[in-house]
Amino acid sequence: MDAQTIFTTASVMVLANGAILTAMGRELPASLRAAAIHWCLGTLLIAFGCIVFAFGGPMPRPLMLSAANAAFAFGLTVYWIAIRLFLRLEIKARFFLPAVVASGAVVWFSAVMPSFSVRMLVVSVVWAGLMLMCVRDLVDPSRGNSSLARSILGAMFAVVGLYSVARCGFYLFAAPPEDFAVEAGGHWLNVLSALLMTLLPVVGTTAFLLMCSDRLRRGLERAAATDYLTGLPNRRSLAKAGAGAFLDARAGGVEFAVAVFDVDKFKAINDGYGHDAGDRALIHVANRLSGQLRPTDIIARTGGEEFVVLLRELVPGDALAMAERMRAAVERSDFSVDGREVRLTISAGLAVSNAGDADYDSVLRRADDALYRAKENGRNRVEIARDDASPSGEAAGGRLTINDPPAISGEDWSLPDEGPQARPLDGQISR
Numbered sequence: 001m002d003a004q005t006i007f008t009t010a011s012v013m014v015l016a017n018g019a020i021l022t023a024m025g026r027e028l029p030a031s032l033r034a035a036a037i038h039w040c041l042g043t044l045l046i047a048f049g050c051i052v053f054a055f056g057g058p059m060p061r062p063l064m065l066s067a068a069n070a071a072f073a074f075g076l077t078v079y080w081i082a083i084r085l086f087l088r089l090e091i092k093a094r095f096f097l098p099a100v101v102a103s104g105a106v107v108w109f110s111a112v113m114p115s116f117s118v119r120m121l122v123v124s125v126v127w128a129g130l131m132l133m134c135v136r137d138l139v140d141p142s143r144g145n146s147s148l149a150r151s152i153l154g155a156m157f158a159v160v161g162l163y164s165v166a167r168c169g170f171y172l173f174a175a176p177p178e179d180f181a182v183e184a185g186g187h188w189l190n191v192l193s194a195l196l197m198t199l200l201p202v203v204g205t206t207a208f209l210l211m212c213s214d215r216l217r218r219g220l221e222r223a224a225a226t227d228y229l230t231g232l233p234n235r236r237s238l239a240k241a242g243a244g245a246f247l248d249a250r251a252g253g254v255e256f257a258v259a260v261f262d263v264d265k266f267k268a269i270n271d272g273y274g275h276d277a278g279d280r281a282l283i284h285v286a287n288r289l290s291g292q293l294r295p296t297d298i299i300a301r302t303g304g305e306e307f308v309v310l311l312r313e314l315v316p317g318d319a320l321a322m323a324e325r326m327r328a329a330v331e332r333s334d335f336s337v338d339g340r341e342v343r344l345t346i347s348a349g350l351a352v353s354n355a356g357d358a359d360y361d362s363v364l365r366r367a368d369d370a371l372y373r374a375k376e377n378g379r380n381r382v383e384i385a386r387d388d389a390s391p392s393g394e395a396a397g398g399r400l401t402i403n404d405p406p407a408i409s410g411e412d413w414s415l416p417d418e419g420p421q422a423r424p425l426d427g428q429i430s431r
Contacts, residue, residue: 013202015044015047020205022040028212028216029216032086032212032215032216034085035082035083035085035086035212036082036208036212038078038079038081038082038085039078039079039082039205039208041078041082042075042076042077042078042079042081042082042201043075043201043205044075045071045072045074045075045078046071046072046075046076046200046201047201048067048071048075049067049068049069049070049071049072049075052064052067052068052071053068056068061110062107062110062111063111065106065110065119066103066106066107066110066111069102069103069106069123070099070102070103070106072127073098073099073102073103073123073126073127073130074096074099074103075201076099076127076130076131076134076200077095077096077098077099077130079130079134079200079204080095080130080133080134080137081095082208083134083137083138083153084137086208086211086212086215087137087143087144088144089137089143098126098129098130099126099130101122101126102122102123102126102127105118105119105122105123106119106122106123109122116171117171117172117175120168120171120172121168121172124164124165124167124168125168127161127164128161128162128164128165131157131158131160131161131164132157132161134153134154134157135154135157135158135161138150138151138153138154138157139151139154145218147210147211147214148210148214149207149208149210149211149213149214150211152207152210153204153207153208153211156199156200156203156204156207157200157204159196159199160196160199160200163192163196224236225237227300227301229279229282229283229301230282230283230286230301231286232286232290232299232300232301232307233298233299233300233301234300234301234302235300235302235303235308237300238298238300238302238308238310239360241298241310242258242310242360242361242363242364243359243360245310245312245353245360246353246357246359246360246363248312249353254312254313254314255314255319255352255353256310256311256312256313256314256352256353256363257310257311257314257319257323257350257351257352257353257363257367258308258309258310258311258350258351258360258363258364258366258367259308259309259311259319259322259323259326259348259349259350259367259382260306260307260308260348260349260350260364260367260368260370260371261285261289261306261307261308261309261326261327261346261347261348261371262305262306262307262346262347262348262371262375263281263282263285263305263344263345263346264344264345264346264347264375264379264380265379266278266281266304266305269281269342273337273338273342277337277342280335280337281335281342281344282301282305284333284335284344285305285307285330285344285346286299286301286307288326288329288330288333289307289309289326289329289330291329292322292325292326292329293309293322293326296312296313297309297310297311297312298310298312308364308367309323309326314352319350319352319384320350320382320384323348323350323382324382326346326348327345327346327347327348327380327381327382330344330345330346331344331345331346331380345379345380346380347371347374347375347379347380347381347382347383348370348371348374348381348382348383349366349367349368349369349370349371349372349373349374349382349383349384349385350367350370350382350383350384350385351363351364351366351367351370351384351385352384352385366385366386367385369385370383370384370385370386371383
């Protein structure tokens with residue numbers, strides 16, 4: 001089989017791949033559609049280059065070489081742009097400059113000053129450079145979540161790029177005649193070149209679609225684990241983290257605590273100002289609570305106006321101080337609706353893990369019971385579960401609250417300011 005036959009076969013395969021990608025691209029969400037369109041365009045440009053190499057024999061040779069090489073250079077450039085769009089990276093007009101240089105060099109050194117060596121050198125450098133840019137963006141861990149499909153696509157670009165450099169070195173060392181044609185004949189290097197140049201549009205398209213599929217899967221997983229309004233983890237995510245904290249506490253004796261917060265008189269905000277104002281109030285509270293947490297803590301919205309905070313790696317006595325600091329952060333914050341100040345306060349129930357707990361849910365239930373007592377006792381307060389009251393702080397009935405005598409104000413409960421941030425389960429989320 002010679003190179004021309006391979007280019008002919010590859011043209012059909014690449015065009016079929018482009019058609020499939022075009023059809024599937026319509027089903028992709030808007031966030032992926034632009035990247036898919038550009039990948040499809042790059043595939044069609046590569047296909048055009050293959051077609052020109054396969055059937056361009058009757059054309060004037062300079063014209064055939066210029067058209068085919070320009071198609072390959074611009075196709076690789078559009079592949080790079082597709083990858084950057086997929087990774088949500090900036091696109092600039094100067095990205096097309098290497099393809100313009102390569103195309104101009106082919107025209108000049110095939111029609112004006114024929115030179116196979118110079119033409120091969122310029123084209124190979126441009127191709128290798130473009131593929132190196134693709135590899136850099138695909139393997140950089142700072143540019144989105146890595147995946148097997150990304151690694152495969154990056155490896156493919158690396159292999160073809162290295163081959164382009166090696167092929168250029170071989171041709172320059174062998175010093176072929178000026179009329180040597182890399183697109184025809186049965187020379188093994190010509191055949192291998194034809195095979196590798198069709199690798200990216202055929203196999204690469206499959207890897208690109210797998211990248212899109214992986215992005216969609218991750219998005220669905222995040223949606224299933226995240227509260228749609230505040231961007232915080234939801235009840236399902238918290239239950240998983242809480243179960244892990246309970247096992248860690250049992251294994252290493254490290255305490256954890258659960259604080260359940262509820263916005264006071266939230267129904268009055270919805271009824272008086274509308275549900276949009278209520279949603280903004282929930283986002284406001286979520287931000288105030290999140291801003292008081294350490295990197296090891298996790299906050300979740302578990303439904304309605306209720307938030308639950310999982311406090312891990314506790315120093316004895318810190319839990320109540322942290323819960324009070326969060327309560328005070330909401331009380332002291334400014335919140336307005338249509339220019340009118342609206343007072344927001346929260347009540348909290350707190351429970352610290354102990355040897356009597358059977359599981360994480362046991363701690364959560366005790367915190368929830370403490371929250372009900374906080375509501376009953378006047379709201380805008382933190383109440384700790386009965387089983388967690390210290391002998392020195394017990395009030396009548398064995399209940400410890402921040403308002404039990406001796407009186408303790410919110411300012412008395414403080415921790416060193418470490419500039420903490422809430423740690424949602426799937427990375428930092430801000431609103």
